[in-house]
Amino acid sequence: MITAQVTAHPSEPSAVAAPPILSVQGLSVEFPGPNAAIRAVGDVSFSMPAGEILALVGESGSGKSVTALSILGLVSAPGRLVGGSVQFEGRKLTDLPEHEMARIRGRRIGWVSQTPRASLNPSFKIGRQIAAVLAACSPDLKGSAVDRRIDALLRPLGFTEPARVTSAYPHQLSGGMCQRVCIALALAGDPIMLIADEPTTALDVSVQAQILSLLHQLNAERGLSILIITHDLAIVSALSHRVMVLYGGQVQETGPTAEVLADPAHPYTRALIAAIPDSTTFDGRIPQLRGQAEPPIAGVPGCRFAARCDHAFVACHQTLPSAHAAGHGGRVRCHLHQPVGSP
Ligand SMILES: Nc1ncnc2c1ncn2[C@@H]1O[C@H](COP(=O)(O)OP(=O)(O)OP(=O)(O)O)[C@@H](O)[C@H]1O
Ligand code: SF4
Ligand SMILES: [Mg+2]
Structure with a gap:
């Protein structure tokens, strides 16, 4: 389940x-x-x-x-x-x-990378990095309004004391903290x-x-x-x-x-x-x-999954399957789902 x-x-x-x-x-x-x-x-x-x-x-x-x-x-x-x-x-x-x-x-488009620590600038404190995004995306926000916005971004991400995070450099944060800071940065531009x-x-x-x-x-x-x-x-x-x-x-x-x-x-x-x-x-x-x-080599024919599939048959190694309608309302790329009678 x-x-x-x-x-x-x-x-x-x-x-x-x-x-x-x-x-x-x-x-x-x-x-x-x-x-x-x-x-x-x-x-x-x-x-x-x-x-x-x-x-x-x-x-x-x-x-x-x-x-x-x-x-x-x-x-x-x-x-x-x-x-x-x-x-x-x-x-x-x-x-x-x-x-x-x-x-x-x-x-x-906000972007959270798979490598959050690498996407933070090691030379600047977290607060400064979030403020830079706010300055670019919300230039009307000034002074204490910036601090309040940073606070409002960090608290829902589980930071109960945002000031401790904003005053830290990335290397002072755990991997999970970096991940949450990156989510805050991605959401900062609304x-x-x-x-x-x-x-x-x-x-x-x-x-x-x-x-x-x-x-x-x-x-x-x-x-x-x-x-x-x-x-x-x-x-x-x-x-x-x-x-x-x-x-x-x-x-x-x-x-x-x-x-x-x-x-x-x-x-x-x-x-x-x-x-x-x-x-x-x-x-x-x-x-x-x-x-x-x-690794998928360009130009190799057939179904990408054929070498590992328990249901593979001859056509699977020769012809790339098309995407067909599936019973769940979506699409499936597999020869087994090719409608009867279609070429
Ligand atoms: N910098 C690179 N140089 C060479 N090949 C690469 C590079 N980045 C990705 N690839 C190729 O692209 C394929 C897909 O990589 P991708 O990072 O999208 O996988 P992923 O589904 O995100 O995997 P993971 O779950 O491990 O993050 C890799 O298997 C690799 O063959
Ligand atoms: S087309 Fe379908 S049955 Fe054939 S190898 Fe691919 S997944 Fe398996
Ligand atoms: Mg990946």
Whole structure:
């Protein structure tokens, strides 16, 4: 059973019929490999209506972070975008120069990196770093109003004495504290969207629950759209409206969270869910995925999951499956779900 840290299951986003706030089409990112390019993200397409919480899940190396970084224009050499486009609030981000992207990051899209300590400036105290974001995003805020805003940002993140944090340098904070400071920085510009890469991995369960509740509240009350990357299916279950499963840099399955977790269609999603220990039935064995995820080599035919899939048949090694309609209302990239009679 997948257990949740926050009790309220998210209600449906209020503006599902609205145009998407984010639309990603055919996104592909490559890194040079020893013999051939590694296609870390391969033809990824998805949209998010305003107010949605979308969870991005998958094993280590499946392309979650590179997908997020490419939306934000932060893929750095030797990685490069080799195809696709990203539209946000009707603007094509993939065409924007860096100085315009820099204005969107922080002001319109808050970003929580998977490596929070590295994204803080080691030379400045935390208070100064948050104040710098406020000065850029809310220039009318002055004097004690800045202090009050910093206090209001830090307290809901579990800092009961914000002054102790604001007067500290990053190296004086624990990993979990850095993670929460990065969430404060991401929210300081009052963005309309948050992209958060494993935002609670370094936190104890009570602080994690507090942060998930805050994200839930920001979504419900202010319509904050959230793309959250996590390994933790309990977080997916508690927080997200929709889930997208990545493997080998490709979207393997997507659909409404509750339905996908209750009735996963893709063999990989089923294996991920089966690998969660269940204390009520645990007998010392946890079903494990055989083999290891290999870096996705560009141009290799067939299903990315074929080498590890118990259901693989000849076509799986030869032809990339298309995305088909799944019973849960979403889509699944698997030959087993190809409609009868289709070529
Ligand atoms: N700097 C890099 N140089 C070379 N290859 C890279 C680099 N960054 C990512 N990759 C490739 O992209 C793939 C996807 O990486 P990514 O960081 O997106 O994985 P992830 O799903 O976020 O994994 P994790 O759960 O461990 O954070 C990696 O397996 C690797 O092959
Ligand atoms: S396409 Fe084939 S190898 Fe891929 S998940 Fe489906 S059955 Fe398994
Ligand atoms: Mg990652």
